[in-house]
Amino acid sequence: MKIEQGRVLRHEELKGGYRLLSIEVPAIAKAVGPGQFIHLQVPKLAESVLRRPFSVLDADDTSLSVIFKIVGKGTAALTYAEQGDEISIMGPLGQRFPQAREGTLPLLIGGGYGVAPLHFFAKRSPVKGIMMVGSSSKSHILCAEEFRMLEWDFRISTEDGSMGMKGRVTDLVEDWVGQGKADATPVIYSCGPHGMLKAIAEMAKKHGWKAWLSMDRNMACGVGACLACVQKVKKGDKIEYVRVCKEGPVFDASDIIWE
Amino acid sequence: MIGKPDIAVKIGAIEMKNPVMVASGTFGYGPEYAGLIDLNRLGAIVVKGISLEPHEGNPTPRIVEVASGIVNAIGLQNPGVAGFVDTYMKFLRGFDTPVIVNIWGRTVEEYAEVAKRLSDVEGVAGLEVNISCPNIKEGGIAFGTDPKMTEEVITAVRKATDLTIIPKLSAAVTDIGQFAKIAENCGSDAISLINSLPSLVIDVGKRKPALANTIGGLTGPAIRPVAVKLVWQAASAVEIPVIGMGGITSGGSALEFIIAGASAVAVGTATFTDPSTVLSVIDGIEAYLIENGLGSIGEIVGSLDLPAAGTPNF
Numbered sequence: 001m002k003i004e005q006g007r008v009l010r011h012e013e014l015k016g017g018y019r020l021l022s023i024e025v026p027a028i029a030k031a032v033g034p035g036q037f038i039h040l041q042v043p044k045l046a047e048s049v050l051r052r053p054f055s056v057l058d059a060d061d062t063s064l065s066v067i068f069k070i071v072g073k074g075t076a077a078l079t080y081a082e083q084g085d086e087i088s089i090m091g092p093l094g095q096r097f098p099q100a101r102e103g104t105l106p107l108l109i110g111g112g113y114g115v116a117p118l119h120f121f122a123k124r125s126p127v128k129g130i131m132m133v134g135s136s137s138k139s140h141i142l143c144a145e146e147f148r149m150l151e152w153d154f155r156i157s158t159e160d161g162s163m164g165m166k167g168r169v170t171d172l173v174e175d176w177v178g179q180g181k182a183d184a185t186p187v188i189y190s191c192g193p194h195g196m197l198k199a200i201a202e203m204a205k206k207h208g209w210k211a212w213l214s215m216d217r218n219m220a221c222g223v224g225a226c227l228a229c230v231q232k233v234k235k236g237d238k239i240e241y242v243r244v245c246k247e248g249p250v251f252d253a254s255d256i257i258w259e
Numbered sequence: 260m261i262g263k264p265d266i267a268v269k270i271g272a273i274e275m276k277n278p279v280m281v282a283s284g285t286f287g288y289g290p291e292y293a294g295l296i297d298l299n300r301l302g303a304i305v306v307k308g309i310s311l312e313p314h315e316g317n318p319t320p321r322i323v324e325v326a327s328g329i330v331n332a333i334g335l336q337n338p339g340v341a342g343f344v345d346t347y348m349k350f351l352r353g354f355d356t357p358v359i360v361n362i363w364g365r366t367v368e369e370y371a372e373v374a375k376r377l378s379d380v381e382g383v384a385g386l387e388v389n390i391s392c393p394n395i396k397e398g399g400i401a402f403g404t405d406p407k408m409t410e411e412v413i414t415a416v417r418k419a420t421d422l423t424i425i426p427k428l429s430a431a432v433t434d435i436g437q438f439a440k441i442a443e444n445c446g447s448d449a450i451s452l453i454n455s456l457p458s459l460v461i462d463v464g465k466r467k468p469a470l471a472n473t474i475g476g477l478t479g480p481a482i483r484p485v486a487v488k489l490v491w492q493a494a495s496a497v498e499i500p501v502i503g504m505g506g507i508t509s510g511g512s513a514l515e516f517i518i519a520g521a522s523a524v525a526v527g528t529a530t531f532t533d534p535s536t537v538l539s540v541i542d543g544i545e546a547y548l549i550e551n552g553l554g555s556i557g558e559i560v561g562s563l564d565l566p567a568a569g570t571p572n573f
Contacts (some may be wrong), residue, residue, distance in 0.1 A: 001295065049529070049531060050531055090534075218320045220329060221287075223287075223295070224287060227316060230319060
């Protein structure tokens, strides 16, 4: 973990209001792994005291990229970031998704910009598997081309039926199960809206599958000091709050207490 | 002037190499920031609030950002005094920096018991007695806003330990001087202020509080002028050292507190923005002394030059 002064290499608008930000930040880019996040200080955001956490979409030896859309004043200000702008980055933070082992079938399930860490996971994974993306409509389906280029079995669901199967991403999973093509028990890796993650945890439990979920919380320090971003989990026979920024953001779905 | 100015300070029995500590609740228990800054450079480390038994804390959301600050309601989640000592004290003893443990309880007896248990722990230099947390139902601010309760809890902690004790005062009182005086009369070695200011943030769309706990505590630059004023008043009321905090982000903002009468200061929320803020505050204070030809920090403590118009109206 370190703080490094990065430089914006590329900032482009994707569809559906999503944006891609690519930052030259060598030390952190080299060290970051799938599921980990960076804590970014939004440039020129007056009166702001907190950094903003972003899951990493992709990284190489010199740069990394993230996806965002406007959800508050921080991300609104970040839309003004221009190529060449200096940007303070803290990272890499949090735990990685465990790597998929040979002989297992990774099943990635993403929603919205939750596809970001899953893309990074797929790119680094020694084992190919299935990627499922669900959203309200086709303008929110991100990274389709990237997943196809990685030669993953890529499946889409939209609630309005504008792309892929009509329905929710959990319907897509059940549809796949119904096709009887599962020759290996899948291990789920998921990131997306809270409601989606909860539905996936229930579904994984029903099928007896292992599921790794990347959780999202309002965050302050990013390093485990302030205890703002906690998640209630089972720990042995006890239930306690643990830190999303430190013990997470990736959790075993069967440990999570849903509130 | 030849040589570096003397910025060492003494708070009770605690010898600090410089007047800048990290504020309780913003620095965890030390290891969280050890990879980012050199803990040996700090004047003191003040760890997150510790109670007799482990405490779960509040539901989430626990934090929301506002203009120039944050409102938090963590609810004093902690591993309890035994858990703290077992997990963190060995690590903390590895640094040449005094450790001050922030303590709290739900009853006077609990405060005294935590103080007693920490008294013989090697490496604990002092106790900051939290009688001002706005985010828990029992204890905290209930003690710090009632003069009788303040007196009771500080007296009990004083009896329970020979360590340096530093009650942390609440800003949510009418007369801060009265509470500072009570702390002094009950045998405190110093006082610290201010704790976060009780606040409410509303999500207008949902017509609900932004925090699960409804009420939270405001910190950050937004509270600095309030904090400087209260430190000035408190320092005017007592002889014991005052530790000032509330929105410090730079050497300049720390100097406001020192000029107002603080012998030492603490950096809190600014650590979240940039963990090295505390180091630049130390450097900034030193640079100010050099620029002004001053030999020691003591020369500017309480040096506020008031207008000739007479005593200000508090």
